[in-house]
Structures are given as C-alpha cells and as structure tokens.
Amino acid sequence: MRFFPYDQPYENQREAMDRIYNSLVRGQDVLFEGACGTGKTLSSLVPALEVAREEDKTVVITTNVHQQMRQFVAEARAITREEPIRAVVFKGKGSMCHIDVGYEECQALRDNTRALVDAERDKRQLERRQRELLAESQSGDEAAADARSAVMDELETIEDRLEDLEDQNVCDYYRNNLTRDTDGFFGWLFDDVRTPDDIYEYAEQRQLCGYELLKEGIEGVDLVVCNYHHLLDGTIREQFFRWLGRDPEDVIAVFDEAHNVEDAAREHATRTCSERTFDAALDELADTDDPRSEDAANVLSAFHRALVETYEESFGFGERERIDENWEDVPIANEDRRDDLTMEFLQRYSGQGIEADLEAAMKLGQELDEQYEQAYREGETATRTECQTLQAGAFVSAWMNEGAKEGLYPVVSVTRDAGTDEVYGRAELYTCLPRQVTGRLFEEVSATVLMSATLQPFDVTEDVLGLEDPVTMAYGLQFPAENRRTYAVETPPLFASDRDDPAVQEEVAETIHDAARMTPGNTLAFFPNYGEASRYAERLERRGETVYLDEPGVAVEEERQAFVDDDDAVLCTSLWGTLAEGVSFDGDDARTVLVVGVPYPHLDDRAEAVQEAYDAAFEGTETGWRYAVEIPTVRKTRQALGRVIRSPEDVGVRALLDRRYSGSAKSDLGRYSVNGTFPHEEREELLDIEPEKLKFAMLNFYGDHGAYDGDTPSP
Numbered sequence: 104m105r106f107f108p109y110d111q112p113y114e115n116q117r118e119a120m121d122r123i124y125n126s127l128v129r130g131q132d133v134l135f136e137g138a139c140g141t142g143k144t145l146s147s148l149v150p151a152l153e154v155a156r157e158e159d160k161t162v163v164i165t166t167n168v169h170q171q172m173r174q175f176v177a178e179a180r181a182i183t184r185e186e187p188i189r190a191v192v193f194k195g196k197g198s199m200c201h202i203d204v205g206y207e208e209c210q211a212l213r214d215n216t217r218a219l220v221d222a223e224r225d226k227r228q229l230e231r232r233q234r235e236l237l238a239e240s241q242s243g244d245e246a247a248a249d250a251r252s253a254v255m256d257e258l259e260t261i262e263d264r265l266e267d268l269e270d271q272n273v274c275d276y277y278r279n280n281l282t283r284d285t286d287g288f289f290g291w292l293f294d295d296v297r298t299p300d301d302i303y304e305y306a307e308q309r310q311l312c313g314y315e316l317l318k319e320g321i322e323g324v325d326l327v328v329c330n331y332h333h334l335l336d337g338t339i340r341e342q343f344f345r346w347l348g349r350d351p352e353d354v355i356a357v358f359d360e361a362h363n364v365e366d367a368a369r370e371h372a373t374r375t376c377s378e379r380t381f382d383a384a385l386d387e388l389a390d391t392d393d394p395r396s397e398d399a400a401n402v403l404s405a406f407h408r409a410l411v412e413t414y415e416e417s418f419g420f421g422e423r424e425r426i427d428e429n430w431e432d433v434p435i436a437n438e439d440r441r442d443d444l445t446m447e448f449l450q451r452y453s454g455q456g457i458e459a460d461l462e463a464a465m466k467l468g469q470e471l472d473e474q475y476e477q478a479y480r481e482g483e484t485a486t487r488t489e490c491q492t493l494q495a496g497a498f499v500s501a502w503m504n505e506g507a508k509e510g511l512y513p514v515v516s517v518t519r520d521a522g523t524d525e526v527y528g529r530a531e532l533y534t535c536l537p538r539q540v541t542g543r544l545f546e547e548v549s550a551t552v553l554m555s556a557t558l559q560p561f562d563v564t565e566d567v568l569g570l571e572d573p574v575t576m577a578y579g580l581q582f583p584a585e586n587r588r589t590y591a592v593e594t595p596p597l598f599a600s601d602r603d604d605p606a607v608q609e610e611v612a613e614t615i616h617d618a619a620r621m622t623p624g625n626t627l628a629f630f631p632n633y634g635e636a637s638r639y640a641e642r643l644e645r646r647g648e649t650v651y652l653d654e655p656g657v658a659v660e661e662e663r664q665a666f667v668d669d670d671d672a673v674l675c676t677s678l679w680g681t682l683a684e685g686v687s688f689d690g691d692d693a694r695t696v697l698v699v700g701v702p703y704p705h706l707d708d709r710a711e712a713v714q715e716a717y718d719a720a721f722e723g724t725e726t727g728w729r730y731a732v733e734i735p736t737v738r739k740t741r742q743a744l745g746r747v748i749r750s751p752e753d754v755g756v757r758a759l760l761d762r763r764y765s766g767s768a769k770s771d772l773g774r775y776s777v778n779g780t781f782p783h784e785e786r787e788e789l790l791d792i793e794p795e796k797l798k799f800a801m802l803n804f805y806g807d808h809g810a811y812d813g814d815t816p817s818p
Contacts, residue, residue: 108181124150128161134574166359168685190326208487276312322348351547361553368537376498381407383491400463409447511537512712535716536815542569591764597700614640621801624694631702684742
C-alpha cells in the first residue's frame with residue numbers, strides 16, 4: 104500500500120492488487136478486465152511498482168490513447184507525493200525535436216556535434232599543455248622543448264580537423280547539452296513527473312536538446328510511461344531497453360487498453376513499399392556509374408513494372424476514375440499458387456538470377472547510404488538523403504523470401520495523389536497473426552499486465568496474442584446497479600441486405616427517436632458506419648431532434664464539445680470512429696447511449712485473410728470468424744456502451760438496438776446471434792424489450808430517479 108496514493112482502495116481493488124502482485128512475483132502474465140470505476144490503472148501500477156522495488160526492475164506502462172497517458176501522469180504524480188519514485192514520460196523524437204529532423208539526420212548531427220565538441224576539448228587540453236611545456240622549456244628544460252614541439256604538431260592536426268568539422272552539419276541544441284552543466288535539468292526532471300511538453304518547453308528556454316537529456320536520465324528509473332511502439336516494434340524496443348539500462352527480464356510491462364494490442368501489433372509488423380520508392384530507386388541507380396547498378400535496376404524495374412501492371416489489370420470499367428485519396432486494396436492472393444504480383448514479377452524478370460540481382464541492389468544500396476551519411480555529416484547537403492535503392496531492395500527480398508510464410512498476406516493497394524491527380528500503388532506484406540509480434544515480447548520481459556474494460560473472452564486473447572497460461576481476472580461495474588438499465592431492443596436485425604428497407608429504417612428511426620425523447624439530457628448514438636449515422640441523423644432531424652453528426656475526415660472535438668454543451672441533443676457517429684473509446688461522456692454530457700445494429704467491420708479480402716490465418720492456426724472452421732470478426736465487434740460495442748455511467752452518481756440507459764443482441768432470439772437467429780459473445784455478467788444485465796415498449800421503460804426508469812426535474816415527457 105505504500106504506492107497507493109489515496110485513503111482506501113475501491114471495492115475489489117485491493118483483491119485485484121493482491122492477485123496481480125502475487126502473479127508478478129511468480130513471473131506470470133495477467134489478463135485484467137475491469138469496467139469503469141474498478142481503478143484498473145492503480146490496481147496494476149501499484150503492485151507492479153512494489154515488485155519492481157523489491158526485485159530491482161523497471162515498470163513500463165504503455166497506451167495508444169492520449170487521454171490515458173494524461174491519466175497515467177496524474178496517477179504517477181499522486182504516487183510520488185506519497186512514496187518517491189523516479190518516473191519519466193517518454194515520446195518519440197519527432198514530437199520533442201526542436202529543429203524537426205528525421206532519425207537518420209539526427210543521428211548524423213549528433214555524431215558530428217560530439218566529434219566537434221571532443222575536438223574542441225582536445226584543442227583546449229593541448230593548448231594548456233603547450234603553455235606548461237613552454238614555461239618549462241624557457242627554464243632550460245630541453246626535454247620539455249622537444250615535448251612541446253610534438254604537442255604543437257598534434258595541435259596543428261587538431262586545428263585542421265576542427266576546420267573540417269566546423270564546415271559540417273551540427274546541432275546547436277545538442278552541443279549545449281555537451282558543453283553546459285545540465286545537472287539542473289535532472290534535478291528538475293525528477294522533482295515531479297514531467298510530460299514531454301514540459302521537457303520541450305524547459306529545454307527550448309535553455310536551448311538544450313530535451314530528448315537527448317531525457318535519454319541520458321532514463322537509466323534505472325522506477326516507472327516509464329510511453330506509447331505502444333516502444334514495446335511492439337522490436338528494433339525500437341531493443342534500443343529503448345538499452346536506454347533504460349535494463350535487460351528484458353528486468354522489465355515489467357503494463358499494457359493499457361489492451362484490446363487494441365492485436366491491431367497495433369499487426370500495424371507494427373506490416374511492411375510496405377510504394378511505387379514512388381521504386382521510381383526514386385531507379386532514378387538513383389541511373390545516376391550512378393557503379394557496374395552493379397545495371398543488375399540492381401534489372402530486378403527493381405521488373406518488380407516496379409509488375410506492381411503497376413497488377414493494379415492496372417484489376418480495374419474494371421470506370422474504376423480507375425473512382426480511386427480517391429484513401430488507399431484501396433487490390434485483391435492479388437490465390438489459393439493454388441503465388442500471388443498475382445509475384446507471378447507477374449517472375450514473368451517480367453529476365454536476368455542472371457533474382458537473388459543475385461537483389462544482393463547487388465542491397466550491397467550497392469548500403470554503400471550509397473553510407474555516402475549520403477558522409478555527405479550530410481560533412482555539410483555537403485542540408486538534409487540527410489535516404490537511400491531508396493536500399494529500401495526497395497530490402498522490400499523485394501522480404502516479399503520473395505517471406506511472402507509465402509504462414510500469417511503473411513500479400514496485398515497491393517492504390518491511391519490518388521491530390522496534388523498531381525496521379526494514381527499510384529504500393530505493395531504490402533500484411534501480418535495476420537499478432538502473436539508473431541507479441542509472443543516474443545511476452546517471453547522476453549519479466550511479466551506483463553494487459554488491462555482493458557473489454558478483454559473477455561480470455562481464451563481468445565490468450566491465443567491471439569500468444570500468452571502462455573496467464574492469470575485472468577474480471578470485475579464488472581462497481582457503481583450502483585439500480586442507477587442503470589441495459590436493454591436489448593428487438594428492432595429488426597440490421598443485416599447489410601436489410602438496411603435499405605424503408606420499413607426497417609422507419610422502425611429503427613422511431614425507436615431512436617423514442618429513446619432520445621425519454622432521455623432527460625443528451626443521447627449518444629453509435630452506428631455500424633458513418634453512412635448509417637448520416638442516414639439516421641437526417642431522419643431524426645425530420646422528427647424535430649437537435650442532431651450533431653460526426654463525419655469522417657472532420658475533426659470531431661469541436662462537434663463533441665458543442666454536443667456536451669447542449670442539454671437535449673443526439674450525437675450520431677460510427678462505432679469505428681474516435682468517440683467509441685478513450686472518450687468519456689460524464690454526468691450530463693450524455694445520459695443515454697445507443698448502439699444501433701451489430702457494427703461488423705468492412706469484410707474485405709484482408710479481413711478474410713485474417714480469418715483464414717486464425718482457422719489454420721487454431722484448427723477450427725468457425726474460429727476465424729469468431730476471433731477476427733465477431734469478438735472484436737462485440738468488444739467495440741462494449742467499449743461504446745462504456746462511454747456513459749462513469750461515476751457512482753451517474754444515472755443512465757444503455758440500449759442495443761438489434762434483435763441479434765436479444766437473449767430470447769438466440770434460438771431463432773442461430774449463428775447470427777451475438778448475445779452469447781458477451782461476458783456472462785453482462786448478459787445477465789441485458790433486458791430484452793420490444794421497440795414500442797422502450798419509451799415506457801425509460802420513462803419509468805428516469806422518473807423513478809427524479810431525472811426529469813418536473814418536466815416529464817409524454818410517451
């Protein structure tokens with residue numbers, strides 16, 4: 104309890120902390136599901152810090168949600184007021200750089216700057232030594248005179264080197280790090296829990312590089328708050344742990360919003376290469392007279408032509424003209440042979456051998472990259488050029504050697520450049536099985552806590568992420584049950600084939616209208632996609648409702664703020680948008696939340712590939728659908744329901760509008776029912792209700808809680 108910053112834990116919070124502590128001591132992973140109000144963050148963080156203190160480890164807590172990062176900072180600050188800990192909040196270099204350069208440029212600038220500072224130091228030492236020897240030689244010491252002559256020769260060499268270094272690119276911020284007393288920064292850093300914005304501002308005022316100072320100060324800290332990519336990207340993770348001064352087995356990892364780890368792991372493992380990278384690589388090779396450039400261009404141009412031909416052949420009449428600025432997949436996979444792009448590449452390639460030509464491309468690319476590095480270091484170029492031949496060669500090599508491996512799915516996508524109106528493509532090796540990324544991480548670190556409000560079913564999470572026999576625990580809403588109602592409203596199932604039926608639309612719209620009328624305040628409505636949200640927003644407006652519409656590609660914060668400032672409105676949005684998780688609608692911000700339909704994602708070829716990979720990996724014909732589609736969809740639904748009822752005082756209604764949620768319809772709908780996918784305790788709360796009775800049930804519920812303030816609506 105020394106790391107618990109408040110008077111008493113919530114109900115069940117002490118039990119959760121005890122169980123997590125015991126698991127971490129044994130080096131076991133933990134799957135921890137906790138609804139809003141269970142205090143998941145402290146339940147995980149407190150025992151992790153205790154074990155880390157006892158066993159000399161570092162706790163790394165990571166999230167992909169900005170709001171949660173702010174919450175972690177607040178909790179860490181509260182802890183430091185009770186029990187001193189050294190905590191840092193770490194973000195990528197891009198968000199903390201004062202001169203806005205890329206990683207490769209930063210590395211070159213850093214090396215140049217250090218070389219310059221070292222040379223200046225050596226010069227000062229030699230100048231001091233030659234003055235000492237001069238004084239000795241003037242006293243008649245011949246040995247001192249000889250030594251001084253040697254020092255002067257060294258000094259001349261250093262001055263020549265300095266002259267060269269001063270013409271090279273350096274970073275003045277990093278130079279100040281190396282030449283000034285920075286002890287004050289580290290005292291300030293650990294006096295509280297500082298955010299990256301705090302560090303940036305502190306460093307900017309003093310013309311220091313806060314990012315490099317933070318890297319220096321991170322070694323051996325108690326707690327680090329960071330983004331997912333610091334752990335999920337293998338290369339970054341290795342470097343990150345090196346900065347921490349920790350081996351993987353000395354790290355306890357805590358993942359927040361862990362239901363997102365599956366998609367995040369895929370994103371970090373997926374490899375892509377754009378047609379424009381191939382264009383640039385071929386231009387690069389044309390500009391060099393190295394004899395290997397011909398072989399390199401031979402293989403890269405063949406892949407480039409195959410990529411263009413593959414997506415051009417896929418276009419039907421008018422389809423090319425309909426391509427917009429979003430990437431759109433072109434199906435290329437085949438069941439009985441390699442993908443279409445590979446087949447096209449093999450047909451177009453002619454040469455001594457693909458492997459030999461790729462080896463030439465890689466070796467030449469590495470040498471060109473070194474030349475670009477040297478040119479930037481020496482100040483010959485203002486920016487550090489990236490070697491496109493190296494990138495293109497590495498991708499084609501991976502495509503040919505890894506493309507047929509289990510869990511990798513080859514994809515071609517196309518988009519349109521808004522500036523030039525040009526259509527161009529990219530090739531991608533999409534990772535279907537997240538455990539290929541996460542399994543190794545969980546094996547390496549001391550232990551892991553994965554926490555979320557929606558991790559069940561645990562066996563699926565265990566399979567998908569590659570966990571070995573984790574400890575599992577789940578705690579439902581700890582707020583008074585009498586303050587909420589959760590309904591499964593038996594409106595028609597919104598199958599894709601029925602969504603355009605006017606009768607279905609009318610019944611659903613009327614049910615939403617009833618729910619909004621009976622709500623003493625705002626109503627939040629989630630739909631399967633933005634198109635459906637817009638459709639029902641129009642119908643609600645025709646019924647006289649005040650409607651706010653979240654639209655794709657439009658910043659939502661202004662719309663959200665206008666909605667919460669209202670007192671009797673409906674906000675329509677997609678369940679796959681940004682408002683379905685990580686955003687709270689507390690108290691009067693929204694009283695009722697509706698999920699309309701079962702919001703399955705767009706089932707494209709990529710999604711089919713994930714299903715097939717799960718079927719193959721877990722040996723079941725229905726496993727793929729359940730693991731890849733149904734369970735993630737229900738998790739998103741549960742996340743959306745959690746946007747309201749955020750405190751013990753909140754009173755509200757949560758309603759699922761679609762017969763597929765109903766328990767009574769399970770036998771009729773069979774495999775189309777999703778009721779059984781909800782955890783048992785949540786199914787127990789679901790009350791089946793006919794659409795026309797919802798308004799009366801809500802009227803009675805809100806009336807019993809005195810929520811109408813005397814202005815009771817008429818049903």
